[in-house]
Amino acid sequence: MTLKIVVLNPKGGSGKTTIATNLAAYYASHGQFPALQDLDAQASSTRWLAKRKDSQSRIHGVSPFNVPAKVTRTFAMRIPPEVERIVVDTPAAINKHQFIEFTRGADRILIPVLPSDIDIQAVTRCIADLLLHAKIQRSENRIAVVANRVKRNTVIFRSLMRFLDSLKIPVIAVLRDSQNYIRAAESGVGLHEMKGSRFRVDQAHWTSLVDWLEHGTVPSGETPWAEVAPAAEAVSEVAETADETADAPPDEPPDQPSTDPPLRLFGVSAFIKRDS
Secondary structure (H helix, E strand, C coil), X not given: CCEEEEECCCCCCCCHHHHHHHHHHHHHHCCCCEEEEECCCCCHHHHHHHCCCCCCCCCEEECCCCCCXXXXXXXXXXXXXXXXXXXXXXXXXXXXXXXXXXXXXXCEEEEEECCCHHHXXXXXXXXXXXXXXXXXXXXXXXXXXXXXXXXXXXXXXXXXXXXXXXXXXXXXXXXXXXXXXXXXXXXCCCHHHCCCHHHHHHHHCCHHHHHHHHHCCCCCCCCCCCCCCCHHHHHHXXXXXXXXXXXXCCCCCCCCHHHCCCCCCCCHHHHHHHHC
C-alpha cells in the first residue's frame, strides 16, 4: 500500500525540507521505494536529490518547477506505480485554500515546529487551518507535530512541550539541534545512510516518528522527552563538534522552572482547544 506523507508548516525555516529529505532517504535505505515531491519553488529538496550518487538508494524526484519545454506539468508530476512512500515537501506562506490542496489524499501530516515564541504562534494558526479549512479530524490520527532543532534543557523547549500538550495534538518526535543534519544536507545523503557512532543518537530520535507514520502509534504520555539530555546525547554532541574551529556561543545559564515565561498566543489557540 502506498503511504502519502505531507510535511507542512506555512512558517518558513521550520525544517520541512530537512524532515522530508531525511524521511525519503530513510525509506530508500530500508528498501521502500520513495518519491520525494518538491512543491517549493526554492527547490531545496530537488537540489538535495541532485547531489545524490548513483550508488545510493534510489529516490524518485517530482517537482512542478523547471519542467522541460516539451514535458507537460501533469507528466512531470506523475508518480511511478512502483513507489511505496510519497513524501511531500510543501512551501512556506501557503494560503487557506492550499491547505486543502496539499493535504488531499494525505495519510499522514507532519508539522515541524521550532522552540520559539514566533514558531509557536505560527503552528497555532497552522493547526487551526488544518482543522477548520482542510477538515482534518483529530480522530483520524493524521496530524502530528515534530519538535525540531531543540535544545532540551531550555525554558522555551519546556514551554513548547507544555503548549503542544494542551492542544491535544500528538508530538511524535523531538529532534535535536545537530550538525549531523547540516552534513547530510550538504552531501545529498540522509541521516540513516550515515555510518558511525556519532550519528546513532540522532537516528534513534526517528524511531517514534516512523512508528507513527507506519502504524499510527502515538508515544505514550510517559515518553521521557528528556528535559536534560542523556549522557549518550551529550557524548555525541562533543564528538560532532570536536573538529569545529569556530568559536561556540556561550552556554546558557541553568534554567529555573519558576521563571518560565508565559506564552502569549493568538486567539486561535482557544479554538483548537475548544474543538478538542
